[in-house]
Amino acid sequence: MIGIHKSKLDTPALIIDKDKLVNNIRTMQNKARAHGKNVRPHAKTHKCSKLAKLQLNEGAIGICATKVSEALVLAKSNITGILITSPVVSQLKLEKLAQLYKLQADTMIVSDNKANLDQLNILGKSINQPINVIIDIDSGIGRTGCTFDQALELGLYAHKLDFLFLKGIQCYAGHFQHINTFKARENASKLLLNQAGNIKQALMDQIGVNDLIQTGSGTGTYSIDLTLESVNEIQPGSYTVMDKEYFDIEQNQAHFLPVMTLLSTVISDNHSTHVTVDAGLKALYKDPTKPKVIAPHNALYYDWDYFGDEHGKLTGKNLPKNGEVVEMIVPHCDPTINLFDQFYIIENDIVVDIWPIDLRGKSQ
Numbered sequence: 062m063i064g065i066h067k068s069k070l071d072t073p074a075l076i077i078d079k080d081k082l083v084n085n086i087r088t089m090q091n092k093a094r095a096h097g098k099n100v101r102p103h104a105k106t107h108k109c110s111k112l113a114k115l116q117l118n119e120g121a122i123g124i125c126a127t128k129v130s131e132a133l134v135l136a137k138s139n140i141t142g143i144l145i146t147s148p149v150v151s152q153l154k155l156e157k158l159a160q161l162y163k164l165q166a167d168t169m170i171v172s173d174n175k176a177n178l179d180q181l182n183i184l185g186k187s188i189n190q191p192i193n194v195i196i197d198i199d200s201g202i203g204r205t206g207c208t209f210d211q212a213l214e215l216g217l218y219a220h221k222l223d224f225l226f227l228k229g230i231q232c233y234a235g236h237f238q239h240i241n242t243f244k245a246r247e248n249a250s251k252l253l254l255n256q257a258g259n260i261k262q263a264l265m266d267q268i269g270v271n272d273l274i275q276t277g278s279g280t281g282t283y284s285i286d287l288t289l290e291s292v293n294e295i296q297p298g299s300y301t302v303m304d305k306e307y308f309d310i311e312q313n314q315a316h317f318l319p320v321m322t323l324l325s326t327v328i329s330d331n332h333s334t335h336v337t338v339d340a341g342l343k344a345l346y347k348d349p350t351k352p353k354v355i356a357p358h359n360a361l362y363y364d365w366d367y368f369g370d371e372h373g374k375l376t377g378k379n380l381p382k383n384g385e386v387v388e389m390i391v392p393h394c395d396p397t398i399n400l401f402d403q404f405y406i407i408e409n410d411i412v413v414d415i416w417p418i419d420l421r422g423k424s425q
Contacts, residue, residue, distance in 0.1 A: 067410050068386050072326040073344035075398065076405045079413065081318040082112075082301065083119070088316060089283065089300050090120040096287040101125055101144055101276065103298030106395050108420035109404065110138035112301065117141075123167075125296045129157040130423035136164040138419075144169045144276065146231065146296065148197065148205055150177055154425070159188050166190060171197035171231050173207045178219050185224025193228045194219050195274065198257055200234040209256060216264045229274030230264070232257035233296070238281030241310050250282045251289065258291025280307055284316075304394040306350050321404070322355065322388045323397070325373065327381050336380050338387060341365060341372045345389075346396035352389040363389060 067076055093100045102116050103125040113124045113135060123142020126132040132143050143165055149158050161168055172178050172194055185192040196216045199206030207215050212230065220227045234253055240246040254277065261275045278286040278295035286292045299307050302321035325340035345352060347365055354361040354375070361377040368374050381387060391397045399421050406414040 062405065062412050062415060065412050067324065067405065067407050067412060070324055070405055070412065072324045072386060073340040073401075074324045074405055075321060075401050075403075076324060076407050076412075077302065077321050077416075078318075079406050079408050081320045082115070085300055085303070085317045085320055086116055086119045089297060092284065092316075093287060093295060094120070098287050098292065099294045101142065101294055101296050102301065103127075103146070103279075103296045104131060104135065104420060106298035106398065107301055108398055108418050108423075109416050110135055110140060110419050111416040112404075113140055114138070116301070122294070125298075126420075128423055128425060129154050129161060130425040131420045132161055132168065133157060133164075134420050134423060136161055136168070141165055141167055143167075144171075144195065144296070146171055146197075146233065148172055148177055150180065155180060155184055157425075158192075159184060162188055162190060162192070167193065169193040169195050169228050171195045171205070172219070173197040173199075173205055173215070175215065175218055178215070178222060178225065182222040182224045191224050191226040194225050195228050195276065196230045198230055198232040198260065200232050200236070200253055200277070202234075202236050204235075206232070209260065212257075212260045213263050213267075216260070217267060220264075220268050227264070227268070227273070229276065230257060230261050231276050233277040233279065234282065235279065238279045239306060239310055240281070243310075246282060246310075247285045250278075250285045254278075254286055254289050254292055258289065261291055280317075281310060299394055302394050302398075303390070304397075305353050305390050305392045306348070308353075308390070309350065319355075319390050321391070321394060321398075323352070323391050324386050324388055327375070327383055327385045327387070328372075330380065330383050333380075335374050335376045336382075337368065338363075338373045338375055339371065340389075341368055342370045344397075344400055345373065345391060346393050346400065348392040350392035352392055354387055354389050356388075358385075358387045361387065 197206040276294040280297040280299040325338040329337040
């Protein structure tokens with residue numbers, strides 16, 4: 062595959078333009094650096110340890126993961142500064158967390174209740190090393206996290222346990238990332254994260270430190286959150302490759318490039334109204350947002366339209382013929398990437414490398 066033109070790849074296939082990828086990573090790093098902040102990007106988007114290493118090489122201080130199984134793959138690839146952004150409570154996962162700490166002792170894990178902090182403290186005692194803890198605060202989603210009223214007490218409780226090391230707080234507002242207008246997004250994020258910042262300051266005052274982390278933020282709010290004094294770390298993910306959902310909100314169109322696209326081949330042109338392509342639900346995560354077909358076929362429109370798991374439907378002007386390859390920006394990058402085994406890395410439309418998506422399927 063190395064050395065061929067992207068149009069010759071077997072499809073469906075995910076391709077990444079390497080120059081654009083480096084551009085997006087450097088853009089985020091430069092914006093954070095200008096505000097004196099750190100970037101610990103989230104690997105839940107790309108699920109690729111090679112891409113994570115590129116982020117570290119460009120200045121990221123670590124990598125976020127949602128699941129322990131993802132973090133283990135990163136750790137085995139010598140990725141440091143891992144933050145697991147979802148609580149770990151079951152015995153099986155705690156055992157995996159112990160394995161992870163033997164590989165990367167600087168790993169951090171979020172927690173949102175005293176019972177879980179006790180579990181983590183017992184784990185730390187069993188492996189004879191402290192567990193680095195971030196207190197997770199519910200941003201209003203109702204998913205994980207303690208309430209703002211509980212956060213200070215929980216942080217102080219963690220600080221007092223012998224085998225825990227309190228590193229800071231997390232408040233991630235996923236529900237703010239796609240608020241369409243910048244002003245509304247700005248108002249919502251500032252109000253919430255300043256409230257979280259008050260918790261961080263109260264914790265620092267009471268335990269006598271000045272270096273606690275306040276982490277969170279995503280591709281939709283990073284430019285807002287970087288301006289807040291209390292936020293010293295952001296964890297965006299989608300900025301690396303981008304998708305149609307993020308291009309649809311104000312701000313991102315000017316800052317980031319469409320790095321990742323999906324190639325699909327026309328396999329039936331028997332109808333005058335549409336053609337059928339080989340990318341269906343098993344290749345494109347179905348979302349209210351539709352994929353965007355790009356040049357030279359940008360007068361076409363993709364829809365799943367009950368075509369089944371294996372096929373998609375293209376309508377529009379100048380319908381392509383059997384065997385023609387079309388290129389699309391996917392609607393939602395994270396779950397689409399999780400459907401594939403590798404990225405084809407291109408430069409000037411030529412395949413120069415293949416990167417395994419080695420975190421895919423790591424749902425445990």
